[in-house]
């Protein structure tokens with residue numbers, strides 16, 4: 088069967104999974120082996136020789152994610168950060184990369200501290216402003232790094248327009264699609280060269296694994312990424328690959344449930360006097376709502392809001408909203424709060440955070456798949472009871 092003809096939800100369930108010709112198990116087995124026995128000195132038994140380089144369980148999830156993103160190859164890695172690290176190894180010292188000033192804090196730290204030290208050049212600009220991106224282009228610009236919506240303030244980058252800017256500069260585009268997943272945004276359909284994920288988030292969806300994925304569609308990039316992931320030893324374990332494959336099968340239904348709760352919560356927050364600003368592209372009040380409608384297939388379930396009263400008020404909300412746990416990460420079935428000031432973005436300098444718009448008031452929410460009514464009531468109660 089040609090899986091390319093199947094719809095998204097069908098591919099999520101079926102693509103890559105049939106790997107057990109011996110017993111016909113309905114799910115892909117975990118192949119917990121470091122090595123594979125050869126038939127003779129020139130022939131492997133089934134196309135695999137060593138698990139760092141390739142493993143049937145990992146190739147199952149890779150086939151699945153490549154198909155969902157619309158690429159031709161995926162390499163599943165041990166963390167989202169290792170996926171990002173692998174793509175940076177496509178470039179060399181002296182190359183210039185443009186990224187947004189409010190990308191994920193760990194990515195910012197990797198760029199600003201590790202790769203800058205190695206001689207790479209970065210410009211961190213407000214990429215929602217295409218002129219700022221254009222103005223940042225240099226003769227040595229080799230890559231434009233897209234993360235949209237951004238973390239935690241949900242600013243959008245116009246993907247198609249940014250791809251055009253990159254093309255005219257001869258630069259590659261790489262998109263971190265973690266926040267929306269391929270169910271809600273497919274950057275390759277808008278011209279992006281390479282898409283990556285922290286599969287820790289929506290693709291796995293159950294907060295029980297850390298992992299990453301890099302999707303390519305051009306032969307040269309695919310070969311480079313395969314070589315780098317193998318050479319640096321970044322691949323994920325068969326067990327983690329199996330967990331992500333288990334999770335990804337329900338991506339569509341989960342994203343629908345996530346979005347329902349997020350929209351209900353955003354509407355309540357927008358009307359609540361304790362929430363000063365709500366950052367959610369699904370609201371008509373979001374400055375880039377129209378762009379979200381144009382380039383996304385939904386608004387997702389990540390949002391932030393500024394709570395009136397700063398840190399004491401934020402602490403009150405963390406303590407009193409019982410269905411939302413305060414924890415790093417996002418994209419799991421359970422709702423989470425996150426405090427960028429002291430958690431995900433603490434590796435940025437205070438100046439960089441303020442410049443990006445992150446303050447002590449900012450609370451990020453990853454809306455889970457619980458009943459929207461319960462989530463709204465719980466959050467509302469926490470906001471209603473903030474001491475004056």
Ligand SMILES: Cc1ncc(COP(=O)(O)O)c(C=O)c1O
Pocket residue numbers: 166167168169191193194234238263265266284285286287297298299416
């Ligand atoms: C947008 C984004 N990209 C990449 C990462 C890094 O992924 P990981 O924690 O799996 O290494 C994160 C982690 O929160 C993230 O939010």
